Amino acid sequence: MDNFLLRTKRNFNQWIIYPQVINKPFYSTSHYFFTKTYGLFVDFWERCTISLLLFMILICSQCKGAGLISGAACPTCRGNEEQALSATLLNTRLFFNFEKVTEWNIAARRAAFTVDTVINFSLRLIGGVGILFLAFYIYRQILSLNINIPLGLFSSDVWNLQSPYLRVFLATFLIDLYTVYRTMRAQELEMYVIKKEYQKNEKRDAQIRSVSINRAFSRFALEVIENAYLFALQNHYSEVLPLHLLAVLIAHPHSNIILFRLGINPGALAGKIKHGLQGLLYQEQQSGQPKRMAHFSPETKLVILNAYMEAHERGGEKVQVWDLWTPIADIEGYAKEILYDLDIETYKMRHVGQWVQVEEDLRRKTAFRRAHSHGGFFARHGMDRAMTAVETKTLNSFSTDLTYMASRGALPPSLGRAKEIEQVFTILQSGAAGVMLVGGIGVGKESIVDEIAARMSADMAPDILRDKRLVALSVASVLAGGGAEGSAERLYRALYEAAHSGNILLFIKDIHYLVGVGLKGEAGASTVGMDAVLTEALQSRRFFVIGTTDYKNYSLHIEHSPLRNVLTRIEVLEPNLEDTVLMLEARAPFIEGKHGVFFTYQALTAAVEFSNKLIHTEHQPEKAETILREVASSVATSRGRRAVVTDQDVAKTIAQKINMPIARLEKSESEKLLRLEEEIHKRYINQDYAVVQVSAALRRARAELRDERRPIANFLFVGPTGVGKTELVKRIASVYFNSEKDMVRLDMSEFQEIGGITRLIGEGETPGLLTESVRMNPYSVLLLDELEKAHPNILNLFLQVMDDGRLTSGEGEVIDFTNLIIVATSNAGTKKVQEYLASGKRIEDIREQFVKKDLLEWFKPEFINRFDDVIVFKPLSEENIQAIAQLILTDIAGKLESKGIKLRIAPGAVVELANFGFDPLFGARPLRRAIQDHVQNALANYLIAGQIGRRDTVHLEPGGVIRIEKAAEL
Structure with a gap:
């Protein structure tokens, strides 16, 4: 094994290649070292990245995974597929047996499938006939003997073995038993994708076993691979490339939804593929190399192995057709270039694949619910599968069993919150009594809990949560009626049952409502609060709690409650664009089903981008989901059901919602930025150098050549009063953000004392001037006028903002500054500037000397370095x-x-x-x-x-x- 290369896929967009001797699993040593050294933190990090770290591609260094060299078997791997190119995942070495993909084997497999299908159909048909004969026999006996149902059916007079109807049934009953045996045997022989599990360390260190993954592919995905081989073989290609897979994929019915969601024109894509195949065939003909039997290229093998990984990551049972699309868009080659030319990148393809999977899961869950429609969604008992729990009558009357709902497919799917879910699992495993999910209203805290319930019901949670129920306690029901004494008694009984049962994970939405509600002693004095009751119960460590609250209520109530000491706080931040799109994909099927329309991927992306830019009073994903609901209703009304919702429909709806002309939403940003200097100078005189520098910085920012963790741009405008510093800031807001109103202005002369920090970030229920303004206008220009007059500690506050792009308000909410242009103006050192100009120096030369020497008398070097540019303004003529x-x-x-x-x-x-x-x-x-x-x-x-x-x-x-x-x- 010494001649192999280990390729570790850290993420799906970047490959890192390491020469490595593979004598034992790479991860066993690293896991021991990191766990022993860094403890719980690294253990959490490992669980968050376990699938990525343990998925490793092993490639023969001599043949590079092809298995052949000049048409002959590689002397190192001897053409063995397992040795040529394989992968390791969770102590399993995976390889696709391409030796079974031959013309003869394909025909034999398909013939066997056809025969098996015919046999199964025939057996079921015969068994059905037997059941019909039995039903007819019972019907005749009921009429002739006039027996009572159902007890009369057990009389010996009813069953006459001499009846030909009964004999037929008994004969077919044996066939029914054989049919059941065949079905069970087929299930035993079936192979599924390895599930994502929480495994103990000793399991990870177990010896690796080798497994062929051919049967883990669905019938349709396997047909795509086989058809790609047949296509290459019949058209005289020497290799099966990802381009051949792509050519077959676009013709497969299961790919229609992928192309539709991405807004791809199948004809345009087919034309590009045809052109690429013709060029490839011409190159092979011109190469002069002897023709040989088509074989799978290393790139195609990587596509197939990574398709397996895609199915593993999304928790699928089988590798589906849509799992093949993402690695084709990820692995270098002509096929990737075609998709990239159509603006289809890896992350978009992965998102759409997950979207399709969500729809498939919902179809199965809907069918399951219909089949079990006689059952409710409330557990009729409190027993776990190990039959060790006790009944929880009081708790059941004030709660909903979320794991039961998840097992019945009644909870909506959740995507995009894997990090927070892993944090919850890690904290509970560490021995904590519970967690507190703290985030803005509408960021999706409840969806995290729903996904935890889904994982618990599917045995994809840690061992500490195995065989437990996730129960949502209704605070409103507990507190309603009966006064404080009755509420306290109900809460105490529910908590007692949860602790005594031993299998409860309690979810309390808006847990802050328990704070401040308590029993009254003599003279109305409060003796004990509901939060104290819950805290005391949690200290027994006999059950867990997940609570949710927002920043304001955490600051007002939880900060001063004993709950703060027993529940570990987890920040639930507003998701970024990609995660928000994922969350919308999980919600889109419900909106589509209600209004009878269909969303494109571009429509979802537009809803996120426009709502981020123009709606500042709500949080993602709630505000984007609201937009989608309004768009769906509008399109269904205007164009009827089965209409397609595009990004233009989203733009039109948002324009109507905020009363902004649609032309301004659709205006070309590139054209505006290219002539930014011209736009600014329409209403701005002189200061050419300043205008050029600002325009260049803004173009760099829009071209995404900036650090996205920082604000769009940070400028310091220095110069005498009345030369146009503030006016230029207004022009920037007007041209870049479309309106001078998109500007937050702070007069820093009002913050000369250290107490000004509280005014800026807020305290308690009082919002901060800075944090609240930016929260309401995250896409704007922040003007810090007369910066030199602010207190030094306040300058340190802005140093953090310009460096990290975020600031925590007095309420504990993290405010995002990454979509701001920060401009500070100052009159500091203007006498020096005038002296330099009077001596005849150019403004470009003055700037260098002024920044490196004179400005340091007013600001610290580390503060000046946070600005993208310090622009010196000259006096007006x-x-x-x-x-x-x-x-x-x-x-x-x-x-x-x-x-x-x-x-x-x-x-x-x-x-x-x-x-x-x-x-x-x-x-x-x-x-x-x-x-x-x-x-x-x-x-x-x-x-x-x-x-x-x-x-x-x-x-x-x-x-x-x-x-x-x-x-x-x-």
């Missing part, structure tokens, strides 16, 4: 002031035009006003006052006095003269 005056007067003309009045401005009047408003010390600030005194005040008097009417023309002339030209009377 007289020409700049004149241009600004023209812009201001043009604005006034626009306001008058809305009243039906025209304003004509003489060039001399503009120059005169600019001279009045020019001040080298204060920049353009005096200009607005000059225009206000000489123009706006006079116009206001004329308008109020009624001297100017509609259709009149106002002439602004030098000397401050305002002449009114009255319109002709009609």
Whole structure:
């Protein structure tokens, strides 16, 4: 084995290759070392990544997995598939036996399947006939003997073995028994994908066994592989490549849903595949190499092995057709390039594959519920499968058994919260009494609990939760009626039964409602609270609790409750875009079923992106799900059932919801960013260097060349007052975020004391000025005006924000700053800038010296380094002031035009006003006052006095003269 390469797949988008001698499993040594060294933390990390770390591809270093060299068997692996290319997963060495994929074996397997199908059908038909004869015999006997049902059927007079009907049944009964035997035998011989399990260390260290995974593929997935081989063989290709698999996949009926969800035009995809196959065949013909029997290339073998891993990751029993799509999009080759050209990347393909799996699971669960519709979703007893628990009457009357519901398929599926679920399992295994899920409203805390119940019912939970029930206790039912004494008694009885039963994991939604509710002693004094009762019960460690609450209620109630000491806090953050899309895929089938429409993957992505950008009062995935429901209802009403919902439909619905023209949602961002300087200069004069630097930084950010864990951009604008620093910030908000209103402005001169930190982040029920503003406007410009006046500790606060892109509010909620443009303005060191300019230095040269030397007198080096760029503004010239005056007067003309009045401005009047408003010390600030005194005040008097009417023309002339030209009377 010394000549093999170990390829460890850390994630599905990157391969890392290690030369390694494989004498024993790689993971046994690493597990021992890490567990002994880092304890519980690393054990948790291992469980979170166990499937990825233990899935290793073993490739022969000489033939690179092909098994052949120049048409002959590889001398190292001897062409053995297990030695040429295989994988290890959870102490099992997996390989696909490609030797069985030959023309003869394919024909033999398909013939055997056909014969087996005919035999099974015939046996079931004969057995059914026998049952019909039995039913007819019983019917005749009932009529002839007039017996009572059902007790009369046990009379010996009823059963006459001489009856030909009964003899036929007895004969077919033996066939029924044989049919049952064949079915059970087929189930025993069936092979399934290895399940994701929580295994003990000694199991992981067991000796590896080798298994052929051919039978773990579904019949349809196996047909795709076989048809790809036959296609390559019949068309004289020497290798079966992923491109051949792709060519066969697009023709398979099970792929139609994949293509539909991704919005792929099958004709366009088929055309690209055909072109690629023609080129491949031409290359083989031109190579001059002798023709040989088609064999599977190493890339195709990797696709098949990774398809098995995809099925393992999603918890599937069999490798399905859609599992083959993701590795084709992941493994380098012409097939991947085709999909990439159609904007189909690995993560999108994996998401859609999981979406299809969710729909399949829901179909099975729906069929199961219909078959068991006579049963309810409340457990009729409190016994576990080991028959060791006791009855829980009181608890049952105030709760719902979630594991029972999960076993009956009554809980919605959950995706995208694997990390939080693993945290729950790890904490419970560590001996903790329970966990507290803390997150914003609508982030999906209950879906985590539903998924835990599903895993418990499917035996995919740790041993500590095996044979236990996850029970949701209704706090409202416990507290309703009977006063505090009755509520306390009901809670105590329910908790006593949970502890005495020994098989309960209790889920309490909004657990903060238990805090502050208690029994009253003499003179109304509180003696004990409900939370104290629960805390005391949990300290017995005889049952577990999962509670949920939001940040505000955690800060107000749980922080001061004894529950804080017994329940471990787990943060449930708002999911990112990819995880939100996954969560929507789990919910989409219910919305589709209700409204009779179908979503594309692009529609789900658009719902997440638009709601992230434009809806700031709710959390994901709730706000995106709300959008999808509204879109589905609108499309079903306008286009009827079975309509397809696209991203354009989502854009239209959101535009109507927030009263924004749809054109602004659909406008090309690339075109706007490429001419960003031009857009800014439409209403901004001078400061070319500043505009160019800001525009370049914003383009880098939009091209995703930035660190996405930090804000979009961090700028420090330095320069004299009145030179346009704040005005440029407004232009950035207007051009980049579509409106000057998308700006959060903080005057840092108000935060000169250290107590200003509390004002910024909030405390208790009082929200912070900074955190609340950013929470409500996560896509905006944050302007920190006059930064040099803020307290140094407040500067340290923003140092964290600019570095980490997040800040925890006083309520404990994590606020996201990664979608902000942070701009700080400062007048620090402006005298130095003016001195440098007076000496004739260029602004580009001034910046380097100013930042490295002069600015350090005001800010620490580590703080300055957090800015993407420090932009030095130069003073305005007289020409700049004149241009600004023209812009201001043009604005006034626009306001008058809305009243039906025209304003004509003489060039001399503009120059005169600019001279009045020019001040080298204060920049353009005096200009607005000059225009206000000489123009706006006079116009206001004329308008109020009624001297100017509609259709009149106002002439602004030098000397401050305002002449009114009255319109002709009609």
